Amino acid sequence: MFRSLCLIAALAVMLPLPVDAADPKPNFVIIFADDQGYGDLGCFGSETIQTPNIDRMADEGRRFTSFMVASPVCTPSRAALLTGCYPKRVGMHRHVLFPHSAKGLHPDEYTIADHLSGLGYATACFGKWHLGHHPETLPQQNGFDTYLGIPYSNDMNHPDNKGKPKLSSDELWRNQSTAVTKWNTPLMRNEEIVELPVDQRTVTRRYTDEAIDFITKNIDRPFFVYLPHTMPHIPLYVPEDVYDPDPQNAYKCVIEHIDQEVGRLMSQLRDLSLSDNTYVIYTSDNGPWLQFKNHGGSAGPLRAGKGTTFEGGQRVPCIMWGPSRIPAGTVCDELVTTMDLLPTIAALTDSTLPEENKIDGLDVSETLFSDSASPRTEFVHYSSRGNIEGLRQGDWKLLIKPAKGKQNSLKSPNVMLFNLSEDIGEQHNLVADHPDIVARLKKRMRELDTEIETNAREPWRLRSP
CATH class of the missing domain: 3.40.720.10 (Alkaline Phosphatase, subunit A)
Structure with a gap:
């Protein structure tokens, strides 16, 4: 009997602890x-x-x-x-x-x-x-x-x-x-x-x-x-x-x-x-x-x-x-x-x-x-009203904002490009210097937004009585 108890005790020591106790x-x-x-x-x-x-x-x-x-x-x-x-x-x-x-x-x-x-x-x-x-x-x-x-x-x-x-x-x-x-x-x-x-x-x-x-x-x-x-x-x-x-x-x-x-x-x-x-x-x-x-x-x-x-x-x-x-x-x-x-x-x-x-x-x-x-490596910028406004990719950030007085129109947008590693305060618009980066980010921004919109799920809505 004593040997059996000792064997059980030894096995208890050898066996792994339950997951919750061990980790x-x-x-x-x-x-x-x-x-x-x-x-x-x-x-x-x-x-x-x-x-x-x-x-x-x-x-x-x-x-x-x-x-x-x-x-x-x-x-x-x-x-x-x-x-x-x-x-x-x-x-x-x-x-x-x-x-x-x-x-x-x-x-x-x-x-x-x-x-x-x-x-x-x-x-x-x-x-x-x-x-x-x-x-x-x-x-x-x-x-x-x-x-x-x-x-x-x-x-x-x-x-x-x-x-x-x-x-x-x-x-x-x-x-x-x-x-x-x-x-x-x-x-x-x-x-x-x-x-x-x-x-x-x-x-x-x-x-x-x-x-x-x-x-x-x-x-x-x-x-x-x-x-x-x-x-x-x-x-x-x-x-x-x-x-x-x-x-x-x-x-x-x-x-x-x-x-x-x-x-x-x-x-x-x-x-x-x-x-x-x-x-x-x-x-x-x-x-x-x-x-x-x-x-x-x-x-x-x-x-x-x-x-x-x-x-x-x-x-x-x-x-x-x-x-x-x-x-x-x-x-x-x-x-x-x-x-x-x-x-x-x-x-x-x-x-x-x-x-x-x-x-x-x-x-x-x-x-x-x-x-x-x-x-x-990238982050989509949506406005407070849920409109797509920009994309960050690495250190580059593109913003496309509606022109003043045209909050629902992008016909005459303000386009801005910043290098955040050098300009965290977004003071220097580099659009004219990097048209290739602007084009690439604009294309990717639209791709990401299209995917999100296509697969969007509905919120809960209160049913009319």
């Missing part, structure tokens, strides 16, 4: 700021905004300097991140959704949350959704176990977007304790409105509280937290304990509050000994809303901002932090996009994506861990 699945947290510019973090060159916690992420992780979003506005950008597709491929390309919109992201689309949920992950979304407020289009229909947040932008009113305050941003900031009630913006828990109007001063902190609580409760299983902050989209708000009454400091105050909340979340990951097995990605949905001046951000060295296909509209700050495989304090200048996150996450979990729905994302995991070239 636990990594956790994922995606923090998605709203309208934060390329130049709004200390680690991306800001000399006025203090972001020590996000800067620490950069010191311990990898900073991506050529990271692109698929649209310069909210809704299509978010659709691209979650589905790995150009917004036009999933029918979410025509600007943003409003409280009266009758469509949203189709629940048949395959999202990051769908993929990880299928692998046994706990999944949660805390923050701005903006992919449809109808029950069929909310986070729980798109792979998330739970949701708390504002279903669209925080400058939108339930139920029809009417009755919004006609006050300047400075006036709203000076009187934020009373101004917060002037917006009839809802807070939802799963599919129910739980606060109307939501106290927008509290949302950044409350989203973080929810994320920390969710992570703590799911410490013994893999988790995915999607944390799309409402801020710094206007109107700007912060809790009273960090409020600076000077409207000239409004944007700075909001970004520094977000940084503090990032610090709280990161501390919790460290305290729970989860930092060695959790990837955290910090980025923004598009560039800064420059027209709001001290309530908007900075694109740093980039041209223009939100709503444009110039670099300031679509190149955003990105930091990826995680297990020791990511070389600390490194910078990657390779072309990477939010669409690449879905296939990269699949690679990091040693899993495969379904083949039914074509996507545009590429697995950039090797670029995350080493100096390997990104598999992405």
Whole structure:
């Protein structure tokens, strides 16, 4: 009997451990700021905004300097991140959704949350959704176990977007304790409105509280937290304990509050000994809303901002932090996009994506861990209304913009060619010097757009009664 027990014990040592025990699945947290510019973090060159916690992420992780979003506005950008597709491929390309919109992201689309949920992950979304407020289009229909947040932008009113305050941003900031009630913006828990109007001063902190609580409760299983902050989209708000009454400091105050909340979340990951097995990605949905001046951000060295296909509209700050495989304090200048996150996450979990729905994302995991070239060599630029406007291929970027006053016509377009390796600010139009490159990029741009349009899938639409 004793010999038999010894033999069983010896075999137990020799046999491989179960997959989950030997190689636990990594956790994922995606923090998605709203309208934060390329130049709004200390680690991306800001000399006025203090972001020590996000800067620490950069010191311990990898900073991506050529990271692109698929649209310069909210809704299509978010659709691209979650589905790995150009917004036009999933029918979410025509600007943003409003409280009266009758469509949203189709629940048949395959999202990051769908993929990880299928692998046994706990999944949660805390923050701005903006992919449809109808029950069929909310986070729980798109792979998330739970949701708390504002279903669209925080400058939108339930139920029809009417009755919004006609006050300047400075006036709203000076009187934020009373101004917060002037917006009839809802807070939802799963599919129910739980606060109307939501106290927008509290949302950044409350989203973080929810994320920390969710992570703590799911410490013994893999988790995915999607944390799309409402801020710094206007109107700007912060809790009273960090409020600076000077409207000239409004944007700075909001970004520094977000940084503090990032610090709280990161501390919790460290305290729970989860930092060695959790990837955290910090980025923004598009560039800064420059027209709001001290309530908007900075694109740093980039041209223009939100709503444009110039670099300031679509190149955003990105930091990826995680297990020791990511070389600390490194910078990657390779072309990477939010669409690449879905296939990269699949690679990091040693899993495969379904083949039914074509996507545009590429697995950039090797670029995350080493100096390997990104598999992405080109990127299509679509306008905020979903019109094809350009193509980047390597260092070359072609833009074909409608002439002024002819927004729906390309009869007299403005054609621009930039070499981004030499001219990140897009100041020198090289069209006349390189007609061959212009012709090649124009042809390829049209080929890619034709394929996407031909194989585009419909969004979910509300049926008429």
